[in-house]
Each structure stands twice: as C-alpha cells, then as structure tokens.
Amino acid sequence: AQSVTQPDIHITVSEGASLELRCNYSYGATPYLFWYVQSPGQGLQLLLKYFSGDTLVQGIKGFEAEFKRSQSSFNLRKPSVHWSDAAEYFCAVGALGFNKFYFGSGTKLNVKP
Amino acid sequence: KAGVTQTPRYLIKTRGQQVTLSCSPISGHRSVSWYQQTPGQGLQFLFEYFSETQRNKGNFPGRFSGRQFSNSRSEMNVSTLELGDSALYLCASSLDQGSETQYFGPGTRLLVL
Numbered sequence: 001a002q003s004v005t006q007p008d009i010h011i012t013v014s015e016g017a018s019l020e021l022r023c024n025y026s027y028g029a030t031p032y033l034f035w036y037v038q039s040p041g042q043g044l045q046l047l048l049k050y051f052s053g054d055t056l057v058q059g060i061k062g063f064e065a066e067f068k069r070s071q072s073s074f075n076l077r078k079p080s081v082h083w084s085d086a087a088e089y090f091c092a093v094g095a096l097g098f099n100k101f102y103f104g105s106g107t108k109l110n111v112k113p
Numbered sequence: 114k115a116g117v118t119q120t121p122r123y124l125i126k127t128r129g130q131q132v133t134l135s136c137s138p139i140s141g142h143r144s145v146s147w148y149q150q151t152p153g154q155g156l157q158f159l160f161e162y163f164s165e166t167q168r169n170k171g172n173f174p175g176r177f178s179g180r181q182f183s184n185s186r187s188e189m190n191v192s193t194l195e196l197g198d199s200a201l202y203l204c205a206s207s208l209d210q211g212s213e214t215q216y217f218g219p220g221t222r223l224l225v226l
Contacts, residue, residue: 036217043117043203043217090156100146100169101215103156 002027004091006104013081014112021076021107023091033074034092034101035065044090050074061085086111115140117206117218125224131192134221138185138206144168145187146215147179150201159202162187163209191223199225 005024013019025031032051036044048059055067065076074091088108094101118137126132138145146169147159158171162181179189185206191198201222205215 034214041220041222043219044205046214046216049214092156100158100161100171102158103148105155 002093002102004093004102004104006089006091006107008107009105010108010110012110012112015083016080019076019078019081019085019109021089021091021109023074023076023104024072025074025091025093025102026072027093027095027102029095031093032095033065033067034094035059035063035074035076036090036092037061038088038090038106040087047076047089081109081111083111083113085109117204117216119202119204119218119221121221122219123222123224125226126194127226128194128196130194131190132194132223133188133190134202134204134223136187136189136204136206136218138187138204139216141208142206142216143185143209144207145181145185146205146207147187147189148203148205149173150203150220151199156203159189194225196225199223 003026034049035047037047038044047063048057050057050067058064063078067074088106090106091104092101120135144163146161148156150156160179161169165181176192181187201220203220204218207215
C-alpha cells in the first residue's frame with residue numbers, strides 16, 4: 001500500500017539553526033517525491049521534487065532534499081532557518097502517469113527568534 | 114502566468130445543503146485534481162480530471178462529484194452536506210496526462226453548520 005510517513009508532527013528550531021524534516025514512503029512503483037510548504041490558510045507551494053538522477057535535489061528558498069532508496073526516505077534540509085520558514089511542510093509521493101498523490105500528515109515548523 | 118484560482122475562498126453552509134466549488138487551472142494545464150484537507154485526516158485525494166474525463170478517484174462517498182469543462186476549468190460538488198465535510202478543499206493543476214508536478218490553488222474553506 002502506498003503511504004507517506006512524517007514522524008515529526010511539530011519541530012521547533014532557533015533562527016539560524018539547521019533543519020532536517022523526515023519523510024519515509026512506501027510505494028509500489030518508482031516513486032516521484034515532492035516537498036510542499038503551506039502557510040496558514042493558504043494552498044501548497046512546491047519546494048522541490050525528485051524524479052531521477054542525482055539523489056540530492058535543490059529547491060527554492062534554500063531547501064534541499066536527499067533521496068535514499070535503501071531507506072525509503074526523502075528528508076528535507078536547510079542549513080540555516082529563517083523566521084519566515086515557519087509553516088507546515090508536507091512530503092508527497094506519486095508516480096509518472098498517475099496524477100494521484102499521497103501526502104504525509106505534515107510537520108509544523110516553529111522558528112524561535 | 115496566473116496561478117490556480119479557486120472560488121469562493123470561504124463558504125458557510127448548513128447540513129443537508131449542497132455546494133459547488135470552482136477551480137481554474139493554470140493556463141495550458143489540462144489536468145485538475147481535488148483534495149480535501151482536514152486536521153484529522155490530512156490531505157486526501159478526491160479525484161482527478163483530464164480532458165473532461167475523471168481519470169482517478171479517491172475513497173470518498175458518491176456525495177462528492179466533479180466535472181471538467183472544455184476549457185479545463187473544474188467544479189466539484191458535495192451534496193447533502195455533513196458536519197464532517199468541513200474542510201479546506203484544494204485544487205491542483207498539472208500540464209497534462211502523466212505530468213509529474215501539481216500546482217495548488219489557495220483552497221476553498223468550507224464550514225458546515
């Protein structure tokens with residue numbers, strides 16, 4: 001069965017500190033992986049995506065993610081967090097040819113000044 | 114290029130009523146997907162339309178339906194509203210069949226009283 005697990009519901013980091021948000025997936029086919037960010041009351045904005053090739057992908061706003069097939073993981077990282085990064089982050093998995101995505105339950109990021 | 118637009122942004126209905134939500138995809142995008150987002154269930158896939166045909170469907174009751182017009186605009190309808198239908202309904206568009214990336218609108222917040 002297809003599923004996405006984000007084990008951390010809430011994370012608090014200090015501004016300027018590094019960040020890593022975890023994502024594990026279960027998917028029968030070759031996965032396409034995504035990270036989205038959602039600010040309160042807003043839709044989802046695409047941060048980055050992985051389809052194939054280099055397992056370290058760069059996204060917008062200084063975020064990057066690393067695909068590890070052996071661990072079925074796609075963790076999101078940022079070296080230095082800004083107060084404006086406070087939001088909810090969603091990991092999603094899909095497959096080529098099927099516009100049906102499975103989302104994790106989200107991780108709410110709080111940034112301390 | 115304008116993003117995905119959804120109307121209305123906010124809606125209040127009472128139990129038993131029906132509601133229609135509208136989504137205009139990014140210009141040139143032919144696939145439209147709908148998601149329901151609630152605090153308890155997270156983001157759940159409702160259905161996807163491509164070229165006026167429903168291509169994928171999630172696990173929602175028949176009270177939830179949708180359609181797509183020749184200009185790719187889409188509507189979703191919920192009949193006989195229940196309290197549990199209160200949610201943020203998100204629409205996402207992608208370029209074509211099999212496209213890997215979905216772009217989300219701001220959502221319609223539905224409150225059922």
